[in-house]
Amino acid sequence: xxxxxxxxxxxxxxxxxxxxxxxxxxxxxxxxxxxxxxxxxxxxxxxxxxxxxxxxxxxxxxxxxxxxxxxxxxxxxxxxxxxxxxxxxxxxxxxxxxxxxxxxxxxxxxxxxxxxxxxxxxxxxxxxxxxxxxxxxxxxxxxxxxxxxxxxxxxxxxxxxxxxxxxxxxxxxxxxxxxxxxxxxxxxxxxxxxxxxxxxxxxxxxxxxxxxxxxxxxxxxxxxxxxxxxxxxxxxxxxxxxxxxxxxxxxxxxxxxxxxxxxxxxxxxxxxxxxxxxxxxxxxxxxxxxxxxxxxxxxxxxxxxxxxxxxxxxxxxxxxxxxxxxxxxxxxxxxxxxxxxxxxxxxxxxxxxxxxxxxxxxxxxxxxxxxxxxxxxxxxxxxxxxxxxxxxxxxxxx
Numbered sequence: 021x022x023x024x025x026x027x028x029x030x031x032x033x034x035x036x037x038x039x040x041x042x043x044x045x046x047x048x049x050x051x052x053x054x055x056x057x058x059x060x061x062x063x064x065x066x067x068x069x070x071x072x073x074x075x076x077x078x079x080x081x082x083x084x085x086x087x088x089x090x091x092x093x094x095x096x097x098x099x100x101x102x103x104x105x106x107x108x109x110x111x112x113x114x115x116x117x118x119x120x121x122x123x124x125x126x127x128x129x130x131x132x133x134x135x136x137x138x139x140x141x142x143x144x145x146x147x148x149x150x151x152x153x154x155x156x157x158x159x160x161x162x163x164x165x166x167x168x169x170x171x172x173x174x175x176x177x178x179x180x181x182x183x184x185x186x187x188x189x190x191x192x193x194x195x196x197x198x199x200x201x202x203x204x205x206x207x208x209x210x211x212x213x214x215x216x217x218x219x220x221x222x223x224x225x226x227x228x229x230x231x232x233x234x235x236x237x238x239x240x241x242x243x244x245x246x247x248x249x250x251x252x253x254x255x256x257x258x259x260x261x262x263x264x265x266x267x268x269x270x271x272x273x274x275x276x277x278x279x280x281x282x283x284x285x286x287x288x289x290x291x292x293x294x295x296x297x298x299x300x301x302x303x304x305x306x307x308x309x310x311x312x313x314x315x316x317x318x319x320x321x322x323x324x325x326x327x328x329x330x331x332x333x334x335x336x337x338x339x340x341x342x343x344x345x346x347x348x349x350x351x352x353x354x355x356x357x358x359x360x361x362x363x364x365x366x367x368x369x370x371x372x373x374x375x376x377x378x379x380x381x382x383x384x385x386x387x388x389x390x391x392x393x394x395x396x397x398x399x400x401x402x403x404x405x406x407x408x409x410x411x412x413x414x415x416x417x418x
Contacts, residue, residue: 024097046077048139049131054111060149061113063248069147072127073108075256077175080131082146084109086145087126094120104132113147117252122148155247156185157255160237164239166260169225169233171267173330174365178259180221180241188214188245193221195239195259203371205241214245225264250336267352268299268331269397269405276395276410284417288313288381293395293409294375295334295353295368302360302367303332305353312351313379319348329401332368334376336395346404347396351378382416390415 038096052074059070072084084097094115111127114118127143161181167177180193191214192204225233238260246252272294279290307325320326320333335347343382352359352366352376359366368374394411396404 024110025380044286045069048077048080048133048137049074049082049129049141050141051075052129052141053145054127056147057144058146059111059113060150061119061147061249062149062151065142068112068249070111070113071108072107072129074112074129074141076102076104076131078133078135078137079103080133080139082107082310085128086115086120087128088120089124093128100306111145112250113150114250114252117250119150119152119249119251120147121152122150136413150251151247151251153186154251155188155245155253156212157243157245157253158185158254159234160241160243161355162257162259165258166262167225168263169227169261170263170265170301171227171330171399172302172365172367173303173328173401175365176330178223178228180223180243180257182218182243182255183218184214184216184245186247187216189248190214190244190246192242192244194242197232197234197239198237200373201234203239204241207211220251226262227264229267230266232266233234234261236261236264263301265301267297267300267301267303267332267399269297269303269368269399271334271395271406272296274406274409277320278410278412278414280414281412282415282417283382285385286381286383287417288379288416289393289414290377290379291336291393291395291410292375292377293334295397297370300360300370302369303353304330304365304367305332305359306366307352308350309352309355310374310376310378311355313381314349315381316384319343319345320350325350327400331400333398333400334378334395335398336378336380336393337391338386339391342387347398349378351376351400386416 045085055071058066059067061068080102082102083099086094125145127145129141131139132180140393163179164175167178182413195203205221205223207213209222210220227233238258241259244254276291276293308323332353333350336349337347353368358374360369392411392413396410397406399405
């Protein structure tokens with residue numbers, strides 16, 4: 021029994037030595053295969069891609085390139101580290117974002133082991149019936165090149181336009197910050213994503229949704245497009261953000277002081293309240309100035325201070341208003357001398373507080389003897405920031 025055991029141990033050792041010897045005698049790279057040897061990369065689903073398989077017997081650094089009949093080399097993999105084992109890579113005929121022309125190529129796989137041993141294997145590959153029409157992004161336009169996403173109604177949006185020469189399977193449009201941070205741009209508003217032809221993206225930096233825009237600075241606008249074959253094109257432009265931010269204001273303590281709870285017909289109702297800019301960007305506003313007197317037969321249009329997108333004003337409304345417009349009486353946030361003029365527009369600056377006084381002469385009989393009156397902080401053609409501030413019933417004496 022002991023003899024049989026010893027023989028078994030010796031036999032096992034002999035087999036192990038043979039295995040190790042076989043492994044050490046194997047070439048550094050073997051079983052290299054390109055399948056199929058002829059591909060037709062045209063997105064028809066038939067032989068569009070070649071599978072490159074190989075085995076490393078030892079750890080090595082691997083490079084793969086394709087050589088055409090004129091000797092030009094096209095690098096596919098460059099000096100990548102690979103531990104020993106089986107590997108495969110898919111090759112669609114695309115090198116550096118462009119499909120190689122139809123023709124005969126040699127796939128060359130080179131490996132360098134850690135100890136300096138080198139190996140090279142060459143396998144033929146033919147490309148035929150490849151899609152020769154490369155995708156291009158033409159005429160990138162960014163307008164305006166500098167914009168101020170702060171909802172003041174002036175240069176709040178930017179249009180990013182370009183032309184796709186053919187249909188794309190993938191399109192990305194984004195802003196790239198100085199630290200590499202990416203800010204996506206919403207999809208095109210005139211054509212489906214990837215369709216050939218003109219495209220136009222409307223970008224507001226997110227402020228329309230109440231989001232804080234990217235920090236002020238100069239960004240790279242990147243448009244990337246890839247077709248079904250894998251051809252890819254990238255174009256870049258510049259866009260600068262200044263004075264970006266979400267405008268924020270409040271009626272302090274959501275309070276107002278009314279002159280009286282009883283006003284005779286023909287008399288004047290006066291309110292006083294305090295408004296503060298609580299955001300990080302200036303708030304655009306316009307007249308009439310605080311202290312302006314309205315009559316119930318007037319409105320801000322009759323005083324030629326028409327509604328304008330993006331401006332903030334304080335409004336007065338009342339129960340029974342039949343003018344067809346909310347807050348028909350509106351006042352500027354602060355007197356002219358209190359505001360900062362930027363490019364001809366008046367702004368209430370961050371942290372600034374102003375007192376707004378308004379007068380309304382009640383010359384028309386209200387629908388009820390004791391109607392309610394209230395104030396509202398309005399961001400015109402955007403939203404009502406504060407609605408029905410300090411509603412109070414006022415008795416109108418006839």
